[in-house]
Amino acid sequence: MNNALEYLEWRGDLPVGKVPLNDVDLFLCSQLSTPDYTGIVPERGSTVPIPEVSEKYFRDHPVDVAVLGALQSESVLPMLKALPKHPRFAEASLGYYVLKIDREKEEQFSAVTVFFPDGCAVVCYQGTDDTIVGWKENFNTAVYEFVPAQHDAALYLERVARHTEGPLYVVGHSKGGNLAVYAAAHACKKTNERIVRVISYDGPGFHREFVSSEGYRRIADRTYLILSQNAMVGVLMHPVGQTVIVKSHNKGVMAHDGFSWEVKGDRFVRCSSFSKESDFFDKTMDNLIESLSPAERTDFINGLFDALFATGSVTVTDLKRLKFNQVILVIRRFAAKKRLSKTISVALDAIFHQERYVRQQKKKPAALPPPKDAETLPADGETEKSAAEDGKAKEEKKPAKKAKKPEKPETTDRKKTEKPEKSKKSTKKPAAK
Numbered sequence: 001m002n003n004a005l006e007y008l009e010w011r012g013d014l015p016v017g018k019v020p021l022n023d024v025d026l027f028l029c030s031q032l033s034t035p036d037y038t039g040i041v042p043e044r045g046s047t048v049p050i051p052e053v054s055e056k057y058f059r060d061h062p063v064d065v066a067v068l069g070a071l072q073s074e075s076v077l078p079m080l081k082a083l084p085k086h087p088r089f090a091e092a093s094l095g096y097y098v099l100k101i102d103r104e105k106e107e108q109f110s111a112v113t114v115f116f117p118d119g120c121a122v123v124c125y126q127g128t129d130d131t132i133v134g135w136k137e138n139f140n141t142a143v144y145e146f147v148p149a150q151h152d153a154a155l156y157l158e159r160v161a162r163h164t165e166g167p168l169y170v171v172g173h174s175k176g177g178n179l180a181v182y183a184a185a186h187a188c189k190k191t192n193e194r195i196v197r198v199i200s201y202d203g204p205g206f207h208r209e210f211v212s213s214e215g216y217r218r219i220a221d222r223t224y225l226i227l228s229q230n231a232m233v234g235v236l237m238h239p240v241g242q243t244v245i246v247k248s249h250n251k252g253v254m255a256h257d258g259f260s261w262e263v264k265g266d267r268f269v270r271c272s273s274f275s276k277e278s279d280f281f282d283k284t285m286d287n288l289i290e291s292l293s294p295a296e297r298t299d300f301i302n303g304l305f306d307a308l309f310a311t312g313s314v315t316v317t318d319l320k321r322l323k324f325n326q327v328i329l330v331i332r333r334f335a336a337k338k339r340l341s342k343t344i345s346v347a348l349d350a351i352f353h354q355e356r357y358v359r360q361q362k363k364k365p366a367a368l369p370p371p372k373d374a375e376t377l378p379a380d381g382e383t384e385k386s387a388a389e390d391g392k393a394k395e396e397k398k399p400a401k402k403a404k405k406p407e408k409p410e411t412t413d414r415k416k417t418e419k420p421e422k423s424k425k426s427t428k429k430p431a432a433k
Helices: 004-011 023-031 050-060 076-085 132-140 148-162 175-185 189-194 214-222 252-256 276-290 294-310 316-320 324-335 338-352 354-360 387-397
Strands: 093-102 107-115 121-125 168-173 195-201 223-228 242-246
Touching: 004 023, 004 076, 023 076, 023 121, 023 168, 023 195, 023 223, 050 076, 050 093, 093 148, 107 148, 107 175, 121 148, 121 175, 148 168, 148 175, 148 189, 168 175, 175 195, 175 214, 175 223, 189 195, 195 214, 214 223
Parallel strands: 121 168, 168 195, 195 223, 223 242
Antiparallel strands: 093 107, 107 121
8 A cells, every 4th residue: 555545554453452553543543634624523522423514514515635735645635535434433532622823922723522432532633724924923933932823732631631531542643743852841741641542743843942851851752753764844943752653655745744755554654764855954944044133034034924925925825826926925024134135045945955965065064973773663453662762772873972961762863963062053032023
């Protein structure tokens, strides 16, 4: 089989009670947070069976990926349409749907919970949607210690936990993965003890201080970061969790689509290292972000999005419809700020010219040794890989450093092995935005 949709055809007839949830099942759950269920799935009270959710959704919406926005996978709606045909998901239900978009607070937040007949619940956080507000909030994570969506994610997990009793899985794709990790790390002791696994599917990382926090350490051994060999999102900031690198049919930005990740049996196909394109993007963006002070980062983010909003656009889809003269207007706004113009040029080069860079570097030796292939995610009931074993493995592959680093969780994180402490990012919030 080639992807998660084909996996559904292969495994879909076996209920979760017979075959425990695996990382592909949980990815499909994470994608259930993408559609807008307003008027279909209630925020409180009863849950709605997935077949009924699917029927009502397609009664009111066309089977057209455009309704999800320019950046969503074209496989999400076919997935939602197919789920009722397979007992593995047809017997599940959705509940506690929340959607919040607040331009004033610069917040985009959405979540839904999947309930399975065996009593387990999967808390799913939506990634960045098509709104420009949502993308600005993503950029804000590079400046502020936390963003509004993270606060709401923590509250959401506790609310679901209060109204349920079984095992909890906490997952999300893209920004949703970041929210899943943040929420689990801030869960109370009672909720924490019920969490089986936390998975961030190609979600951006955090500031270094988060990794050394007591809350994160409590869930570090149950936290996983699954991302493609061509990742451009999951390598941003400081990745957390035990890293699992998987193969993707796509390159560049398109590799962010989890439906492009290769599947064999009931798991994603692992590979031993990131691509050179991904390494180039990672290093370029790290150097770019670290070259800016917190105040400069704020100016860059505000200037960029003020210009985008000035075009009258609300979503990325709107931006794609811009006329040429409107695009020129945006460019002129940045041309007036040479520092921002240079910053944007570097960022765009990292995004769009990775392959050209790799061709130029072909004869040069790789800057980093390939990371050790990650372990298979354990199924329910299996023994988790111990924190001591993970730490020992990292020490063996980690080069000696002069600077003392903060305490680290058990992850296979390339960033930790290549950056001295002096490059530590600032998390101090500017006095005024």
